[in-house]
Amino acid sequence: MAQGTGTPGVTVAVTSGNLQRPVPVLDGIAGIMGTAYTVANIGVVKTVYGYDDAVEKGYTPELEPFLNKQLREFYNELGGTQEVWVLGVEDTMLLKDMVSTTNANGLKKLLAVSRGRVNMPYICRKPDATYTPPVAFLDKDVSDAVTASKALCQYQQKINQPIRLLIEGRVVDVDQANTFMPATASNTYVGVVLGGSLADGSASGSVALARAIKYGAHVKIGNGQNGALTITPVFIGDRPLEEFFPEELDNLSDAGYIIFHHRDGAAGYYFGIDKMAGNDDFEILAYGRMMDKVQRIATATSMPFVETSVRMNPDGTINDADAQYLEDLIKTAILAGTEAQLSAVDVIIPTAQNIINTSTLSIQVKIQPLGYLTWINITMGLTTNL
Structure with a gap:
């Protein structure tokens, strides 16, 4: 701050707009x-x-x-x-x-x-x-x-x-x-x-x-x-x-x-x-919106595995341990990113995939949403006893 001039004193600057609190970004921009x-x-x-x-x-x-x-x-x-x-x-x-x-x-x-x-x-x-x-x-x-x-x-x-x-x-x-x-x-x-x-x-x-x-x-x-x-x-x-x-x-x-x-x-x-x-x-x-959120999470979690490898069984299926590892990783990421926003999540990697010839891994993600109370029906009536 620049040095003042004249007699000593106190200068106050009053600002406006400070009551507008930042609203945290949750799931949308x-x-x-x-x-x-x-x-x-x-x-x-x-x-x-x-x-x-x-x-x-x-x-x-x-x-x-x-x-x-x-x-x-x-x-x-x-x-x-x-x-x-x-x-x-x-x-x-x-x-x-x-x-x-x-x-x-x-x-x-x-x-x-x-x-x-x-x-x-x-x-x-x-x-x-x-x-x-x-x-x-x-x-x-x-x-x-x-x-x-x-x-x-x-x-x-x-x-x-x-x-x-x-x-x-x-x-x-x-x-x-x-x-x-x-x-x-x-x-x-x-x-x-x-x-x-x-x-x-x-x-x-x-x-x-x-x-x-x-x-x-x-x-x-x-x-x-x-x-x-x-x-x-x-x-x-x-x-x-x-x-x-x-x-x-x-x-x-x-x-x-x-x-x-x-x-x-x-x-x-x-x-x-x-x-x-x-x-x-x-x-x-x-x-x-919830499906979009899960898509972004699943994509971000899977992306580091692009051009990596998995072990194959003699019959050409995916190694069970490798499939389970990826399933657990993606499911954990989705659950962590959607805490209390979904009812349930399941991630499945079918092991019978011809990855050697296709170089393509298919992953199934299933989400169970919350239930919403759009209509509420109330039954009422008089009674002679309770």
Whole structure:
């Protein structure tokens, strides 16, 4: 510190932002890709570590109102600071183009620059003034993006950097009947978030992103033990959530959307079921995130054994001791990395493998997930005695 001048005294510097505690990284690193307006932020991947840091790096309310809102809602829900990878794109870029495997400036770029760290991206957009979607409940660009994103998600899984993607469910006309059913889309890498803090058809998917990132992969974003969401109010299209009948929200949930809702006896908003766009084993986000986590652990544990060797029995099968050693090593690593997040794990290496001719070892990993209480049925009645 430089020496002072004048008469002796005490100088105090008051700083702000110190109450934003760092939120530890558990099982996810977030990425946000959306509409930007300044040249410095279009096509450029930046890492921010909190809302104030995001503003300092150019995502201000004045220059970048759309991305600023996404980051503000994310960090409000997160309740602290954590790294987020951000990529701004032109307001003419469609959601389906963001997730195209051939778009060098799309989500593929964000994932590549992060070198696999981002495993929970969210894509959203504020269309330019000339954009006119077909009259429908949901912007067709959303359903197109659900379909188009599957190839990129499969690619990420193939290179052992799996992701679960959230897509903004942009509503065009809330009075139109919904015709898109994410539950039938056959792409459970992806979830569509419906509902947001503005009455303009946009969605606050960054809130869902924060709720997922804040807790372990096994924790559902609608977990009632974690309290209500920070967002208020909530609209679907231009209608407040409170104006929807319960059966209307039930229908949207059954269709496969991730929606906001109220819960009896509790204040505030909660997420419904963490539905993904399909009905296979990974139809809820928690199952998919846990599988992704186990894939990364199994890959990291197995990688040191690439181009090593195992002993073979006279009949051409793998030596039992070598197979057992690898099984135990991988299983121990998975259990250590997923403590209390799974019900059970089993690792099997079939010994009847023709490794001498194929140089390929096949390993089976089976995980039993936790069970989730999505519905609770209570039977009640009067009685004359107890």
